[in-house]
Every structure is written in C-alpha cells, then in structure tokens.
Amino acid sequence: xxxxxxxxxxxxxxxxxxxxxxxxxxxxxxxxxxxxxxxxxxxxxxxxxxxxxxxxxxxxxxxxxxxxxxxxxxxxxxxxxxxxxxxxxxxxxxxxxxxxxxxxxxxxxxxxxxxxxxxxxxxxxxxxxxxxxxxxxxxxxxxxxxxxxxxxxxxxxxxxxxxxxxxxxxxxxxxxxxxxxxxxxxxxxxxxxxxxxxxxxxxxxxxxxxxxxxxxxxxxxxxxxxxxxxxxxxxxxxxxxxxxxxxxxxxxxxxxxxxxxxxxxxxxxxxxxxxxxxxxxxxxxxxxxxxxxxxxxxxxxxxxxxxxxxxxxxxxxxxxxxxxxxxxxxxxxxxxxxxxxxxxxxxxxxxxxxxxxxxxxxxxxxxxxxxx
Ligand SMILES: *[C@@H]1O[C@H](CO)[C@@H](O)[C@H](O)[C@H]1NC(C)=O
Ligand SMILES: *[C@@H]1O[C@H](CO)[C@@H](O)[C@H](O)[C@H]1NC(C)=O
Numbered sequence: 485x486x487x488x489x490x491x492x493x494x495x496x497x498x499x500x501x502x503x504x505x506x507x508x509x510x511x512x513x514x515x516x517x518x519x520x521x522x523x524x525x526x527x528x529x530x531x532x533x534x535x536x537x538x539x540x541x542x543x544x545x546x547x548x549x550x551x552x553x554x555x556x557x558x559x560x561x562x563x564x565x566x567x568x569x570x571x572x573x574x575x576x577x578x579x580x581x582x583x584x585x586x587x588x589x590x591x592x593x594x595x596x597x598x599x600x601x602x603x604x605x606x607x608x609x610x611x612x613x614x615x616x617x618x619x620x621x622x623x624x625x626x627x628x629x630x631x632x633x634x635x636x637x638x639x640x641x642x643x644x645x646x647x648x649x650x651x652x653x654x655x656x657x658x659x660x661x662x663x664x665x666x667x668x669x670x671x672x673x674x675x676x677x678x679x680x681x682x683x684x685x686x687x688x689x690x691x692x693x694x695x696x697x698x699x700x701x702x703x704x705x706x707x708x709x710x711x712x713x714x715x716x717x718x719x720x721x722x723x724x725x726x727x728x729x730x731x732x733x734x735x736x737x738x739x740x741x742x743x744x745x746x747x748x749x750x751x752x753x754x755x756x757x758x759x760x761x762x763x764x765x766x767x768x769x770x771x772x773x774x775x776x777x778x779x780x781x782x783x784x785x786x787x788x789x790x791x792x793x794x795x796x797x798x799x800x801x802x803x804x805x806x807x808x809x810x811x812x813x814x815x816x817x818x819x820x821x822x823x824x825x826x827x828x829x830x831x832x833x834x835x836x837x838x839x840x841x842x843x844x845x846x847x848x849x850x851x852x853x854x855x856x
Pocket of ligand 2: 609610640
C-alpha cells in the first residue's frame with residue numbers, strides 16, 4: 485500500500501515533469517501564451533488573415549493561397565536541373581520574375597493578396613513562412629480538412645526559382661512524377677497532395693469557363709473529388725469532356741498496391757491526357773495522408789530540424805460532415821471511369837434529385853453573390 489508521503493512525492497514529481505514539458509511563455513501581446521516565443525507574432529497575423537483575407541471561410545482566397553503553397557515550395561530541384569530554394573517565399577519576393585512563368589497563370593491573385601501582409605509583418609515573418617502559414621490557416625476553414633502543421637524557420641529567398649519547376653496539367657504523368665520526385669515528393673505523396681483538388685476550382689482548364697469546380701463540394705475537404713459530378717451539375721458538360729481523355733496511366737501504376745484502405749481511381753481533370761489517379765474514398769485516410777504530405781511539401785528546400793513547431797497557432801478545422809464519399813444524386817458506379825483492377829469502394833448514392841454545385845461557400849449557386 486502506498487504511504488501518504490509517497491503519494492505526495494509522486495504528485496509533486498508529476499507536476500515538475502508537467503511544468504518542464506508544458507511551460508508556456510506569455511507573449512508580448514499580454515493575451516496569448518505559446519510553447520515558444522517564436523510563435524508569438526503569429527497570433528496577430530493569423531487573426532488578420534482570417535478577418536481580412538479569408539473572411540473565416542473556405543472560399544476562393546483559401547483555394548488560391550493553398551495553390552500558392554505548392555507553387556512556391558516546388559521551386560526546388562535535388563538533381564540541380566533547376567535552381568530554386570523551395571518553400572522560400574520566392575513567389576512573393578521575386579514575384580515580378582515568377583509570375584511571368586506560364587505555370588503561374590492565375591497566381592497573381594494569391595501573391596497580390598499576401599504581399600500587403602508581408603509588407604506589414606515582414607519584421608515578424610519571412611516570405612516563405614507567410615505562404616505556408618497562410619495556407620495552413622486558410623485550409624482550417626474548410627470543413628473536413630486536417631489541421632495542417634506549421635513550422636517557423638524558412639529564410640527569405642535570395643533568388644527566384646527557375647521557370648519550369650511547377651508541373652503543368654498537360655504534362656505526361658511520367659514527367660509530372662519525375663519533376664515531383666526531383667523535389668523530394670514520392671509518387672504516393674503526389675496522390676495525397678491531389679486531395680487539395682477537393683477544395684479547388686479552375687479558371688483555365690476549361691476554355692471559356694471560370695470557377696469550374698473539381699468536385700460537387702468545392703468548399704469542403706472531402707473525398708467527393710473522387711466521384712462523378714452528375715449530369716445536372718454546373719459546368720458539367722465542359723468538365724466532362726476534360727475528364728474523358730485516355731492514355732497515360734503512370735500515376736495509376738505508381739499508385740497500385742499501396743495502402744490497404746479503399747481507394748478509387750478516376751481520370752484527374754488536371755491531367756489532360758487522361759491519366760488515372762488513385763484517390764481515397766475514405767475521409768480520415770485522405771485527411772491524414774494530406775496532412776503528412778503537406779508537412780513534407782511545406783519545408784522543401786530546408787532542413788526543418790531547427791524549425792520551431794507553431795502548429796498550435798493553426799485553428800482546429802470544422803469536423804467533416806460525412807465519413808465517406810457518396811455518389812452525387814443521379815450518379816452511380818456506372819459513371820465511374822475506373823482504370824485499375826482493384827475494387828472501387830462500395831458507396832451509397834445521395835438521395836433526391838441532382839443538385840447544383842454551390843458557387844459560394846455559403847451554398848449560394850450564383851457566383852455574383854459570393855463575398856469576394
Ligand atoms: C511583431 O511581434 C512582436 C512580438 O510578438 C509584437 O510585439 C509586434 O507587435 C509584432 N509586430 C507586428 C507588426 O505585428
Ligand atoms: C524577408 O523579406 C521581406 C520582404 O522583402 C522583408 O520585409 C523581411 O524583413 C525579410 N526578412 C528577413 C528575416 O530578412
């Protein structure tokens with residue numbers, strides 16, 4: 485039996501261990517505390533981004549900033565084929581140079597959105613940190629998204645990345661995969677990063693159409709990106725023609741045999757030669773895979789061993805609405821273009837009539853009603 489003394493001693497010891505592990509610093513703002521003072525300036529920047537750029541929504545600015553996290557980070561080549569410092573903020577610091585690259589069409593929006601934040605907070609955050617931080621904060625507004633990690637420590641870019649580091653949708657699967665591998669991203673991680681297309685729309689992939697959604701739910705992070713959009717959907721006919729390409733297969737081949745959980749294969753509209761991409765129909769697997777692949781992508785070009793983990797500043801995303809994808813009303817497995825031999829997961833079909841894809845995060849279907 486424990487004596488009273490030994491209980492007191494062990495309680496005191498536990499308190500000490502606790503203090504050592506969880507001692508927090510009080511930030512100069514007098515309001516927030518943090519595990520490391522390097523995280524203190526981020527609270528203000530987070531709140532400013534949320535209130536004045538993202539409007540606390542998973543809207544167009546979030547989509548665009550997420551795309552920017554990739555376009556900045558991928559500017560790195562381990563083979564030396566391209567020069568570039570990875571996630572170093574060169575897209576902001578050398579925007580005049582990098583925005584002229586074909587692959588960066590449309591990137592002027594997120595660059596213009598973040599430059600005022602860099603001007604305002606440049607003493608407290610580097611350009612590369614700002615891009616990845618804004619991406620992690622913004623994605624937290626998307627229901628179903630994982631909470632992305634955020635580490636502080638990227639130094640400012642000293643030169644632009646070369647033209648050609650960002651793979652183009654019309655590139656062959658082999659070329660896309662080899663470019664990604666040259667930046668340190670494995671084939672499986674390419675697939676995991678493509679989950680970002682769950683919260684994406686394109687202004688350029690379908691000629692004559694802007695805001696073409698990649699799935700039925702462009703404002704929630706969910707595995708619907710794996711499924712057909714349905715015949716009554718907004719811009720469906722245009723997107724459909726993009727989806728019906730054939731050929732490629734590199735990504736599907738790369739994907740085969742990985743992960744025990746259910747995966748589906750579909751034509752990825754961003755890969756115009758009809759390459760089949762494996763994507764998860766499982767919400768929680770999609771979340772964890774995206775989280776780990778983003779953590780890797782966000783530090784390309786850096787040794788993050790000395791970085792400070794400030795993930796505590798990232799808001800907790802809203803939980804996913806559904807645990808698995810459903811076929812949109814009016815669609816079924818008959819609408820799938822499956823390219824691999826493994827079974828497609830068995831999914832329910834949403835009941836009722838086919839519904840329109842929302843144009844705004846609040847569900848409004850008229851794009852002119854969206855706040856920004
Ligand atoms: C920079 O960070 C320090 C420390 O958190 C803070 O006192 C200061 O107000 C910040 N500057 C800006 C412009 O937010
Ligand atoms: C990074 O670049 C920005 C923009 O030029 C500048 O405001 C900031 O002071 C730089 N940060 C460092 C640590 O040099």
